[in-house]
Amino acid sequence: MRSTPSAIRRALSLQLARNAIFRLRSVEDPGEREHTLVGLTLDVANAVHPESIELARLRVEAWTAARNKDRTLAATRDVIALDPRDTVAQLRLISSRLDAKQDAESRLALYDRFLSSGGGSLDASVRSRLALDSALLLRERGDQDGYLERLTLATQLDPSNKDAAVLAASHVLDRSDDALGRVEMLLNVVMADPLDASSHLNLARELRSHGAFAGAMRFQELGMGLLFRTAGGLSDEIRQEALIGLWQKDGVDSLLETIEQIESSQRSMRAQQIAMAEAAGQPTGAPLEQHRLQPDLEMLRLAAHLSVGRREAAAASMRSLRASTEQVLTTLRNPPAELLARGLTPESIEESIRHTTLRLIWLSVWSGENLDEAASKLEEMAEKGVLRRSALQRFRGWMAIRRGEHDVARGLLEPLAESDPQALLGLAVLAEREGAQQEAVRRYAQVAMRQSGLMTGAFARGRIESLLGESLRPTPTATALERYIERTPRWLDEMTYDPRSFISLSIAHVPPRTEPVDGLFVRVRLRNVGRLPLALGPEKPIESRILLSPQASLDGQEYRGYMLPEVVDLNRRLRLMPGEAIEANVWVGQGAVGLLVDSVAHFSLTMRWRALQGFRYNQQGHYVQGPNSLSADSDLMTRSSLRPLAGGAGAVAQAMQEAQGSMLINSLFHTRGLILSSQQVEGEARAQMRADALILMRAVAERVATMSAAERALALMLVGTTLSITERGPIDEALEGDTHPVVIAAMLIGRVPPPTDGLYRTAMNAADATVAEMARLTRELVSEGMPQEAIDSDFEEVVPGPRDMTK
DSSP: OTOOOOOHHHHHHHHHHHHHHOOOOOTTSSOOOHHHHHHHHHHHHHOOOOTTHHHHHHHHHHHTTTHHHHHHHHHHHHHHHHHOOOOHHHHHHHHHHHTTTTHHHHHHHHHHHHHHGGTTTTTTTHHHHHHHHHHHHHHHHTTTHHHHHHHHHHHHHHHTHHHHHHHHHHHHHHHOOHHHHHHHHHHHHHHHOOHHHHHHHHHHHHHHHOOOHHHHHHHHHHHHHHHHHSSSSOOHHHHHHHHHHHHHHHHHHHHHHHHHHHHHHHHHHHHHHHHHHHTTTTTOOOOOOOOOHHHHHHHHHHHHHHHHOOHHHHHHHHHHHHHHHHHEEEEEESSSHHTTTTOOHHHHHHHHHHHHHHHHHHHHHHHHHHHHHHHHHHHHHHHTSSSSSHHHHHHHHHHHHTTTTHHHHHHHHHGGTTTTTTHHHHHHHHHHHTTOOHHHHHHHHHHHHHTTHHHHHHHHHHHHHHTSOOOOOOOHHHHHHHHHHSSSOTTHHHHTOGGGGEEEEEEESSSSSSGGOOOOEEEEEEEEEESSSSSEEETSSSEEEEEEEEEEEEEEEEEOOOOOOOOOOOOOOSSETTTTTTEEEEEOSSSSHHHHHHHHTTTOEEEEEEEEEEEEOOOOOOOETTTOOEEEOOOOOOOOOOOOOOOHHHHHHHHHHOOOHHHHHHHHHHHHHHHHHHOOOTHHHHHHHHHHHHHHHHHHHHGGGGGGGGHHHHHHHHHHSSSSOOOOHHHHHTTTTTHHHHHHHHHHTOOOOOOTOHHHHHHHHSOOHHHHHHHHHHHHHTTTTTTOOOOOHHTTGGGGOOOOTTO
């Protein structure tokens, strides 16, 4: 096969691969057998053209989907041989060697070899993953020192190894009270993946717990921005967390002003809704006067007013909360049909009633409003036995405070204060009511520290400032952390909303002018233009999946036919260092676009591609731009139409007998184009074009006798597949009895004969094990209903119209 011209081998390998992939895509829910058939076909294609890195990667995908570990690893070895810098393939191969070890000792010994100086030739990103895996194995064996040593090595080798960074941070957070050390570890996690919203929010919470409120707000806003762009909105919990952070950073008045702005905006929207409903003659619903702020925001406003002693304003908030809570309870006690349709059970409804009632009781005792009603509800719940003993004791303690029974309250709350922040808060309120200011400040400080990110913590901080009559100064720890965060570069913030600040994307045709023999390839390049090493892969900081959408014109007219985009995954490096790029020549002709291009060799073609990195699927299953998407347009690729040969079909047929290499491929494309056109033309030209097509098919069949095996197989893939499976053309007759494995493989994948065809028996008895397995599996799948039609006849709309190639 090596003696066959490279152009022939390459063209045949691509035709075999496309047919297999195209058939797979036509199966609604392909399983392991369908993927196995693709893998087998790709193995044949690889044997024809082993220099192709594209085929090697496709084989890895196919055998992985087929769950065939041995063949996946064989294909992976071929990938590494063709692309020694593919660290993803390296790690896959090394992991398979480790998995083959039956005991932990053997595996650790192999890890040691890879991580010692002998493994220094491995990329640091690969060694980092191996160090992390070995650390986990050492932890399972109880070797804590070995675990920490390997975990530290993993983070040092590759700061972009997020799993290692997260594990290291968890270890420190569980064991250390050093504020700066804790913040540094969480910042390492952010640096490992600057697009992970949860990492930013976790850092914000840690900073807030130490009083570094400005730094906390910076990362809170970055995390919220990421969440909003990726999820399309923010949860009530995240929104309240941000408002509490604003309260702690800028004070109670800033918080109340923000809440009033939110309320004003919501009232304006409600007024517009009412006006629109009135104009349309539709029911308007509740009047504007009954519009209330959401309970979570109203509770925050209540806490803010209480923290500065604004009793009347707090009472107004409590009235709103009581009304909205009663409305919720009424709905829960008489649930509408749509609520029940969500799958709510009587038990879950009862639990919601209990939780809502308890919240109202808590707000009443905290604010000192509606105490008699709250006491009645509390005792009613106590009689039903639906309260934990500690919760009942806490609420009774708060009731005692409000009734002036201070000794009773102290006796109820002190036993709970160590583990119950609300009981501790009650003791702070009790000390304040008794005039014990120093004790009250001490108790409030405990609450503020233990619940720094919660509403009660912010309230306690506000009460301290009210009692002392001045704003609290930052602690030395808070000051040190603020300075540390101020030194954190601002380009990190830019990365969260502008992907161009750290990624560049480009796409170009290879080459910009092509011939049918060239296939269809584009060069895609991703470069890390940021200042951090960043992980590359699906759902990684540098997203490796790229959507390639084509635009084509035929003879100067925009083509609007059957063309689907292709998705390419550049997951070939574990990370990209600053300034490093990954570049790949991508075969974009493996699907409908490639079929179009092969079928219109008789048209002049111009084409460009748009690359979209970071795409998403919408609810309709369509590709859409994601929140951190990058796009780039290729240059314009041009391909001239095949020049008609003088003398009509006879001249083409005669030239075919002498053609070699690229000229033979062009002759086969001439024949293919004429056959496809003749199948669609109507009217007087139909008979002549069909006659010319038959002349060319007979010429191909005659040329078979002097063709190599690869040329025979290519002739079948380009010309034989233009016929319906029920039609038997001259090339089928010429190849009957051909026992060469690659020709048999082309017959199986290109023509897909019925289960009774003698080809299967010939193929299954062949010496080539791959072709024998292909035959067995193909007959099995065809017997179960796999489509037999050639792909050209399934997609006739691809071919844009008739054109007589001989004139």
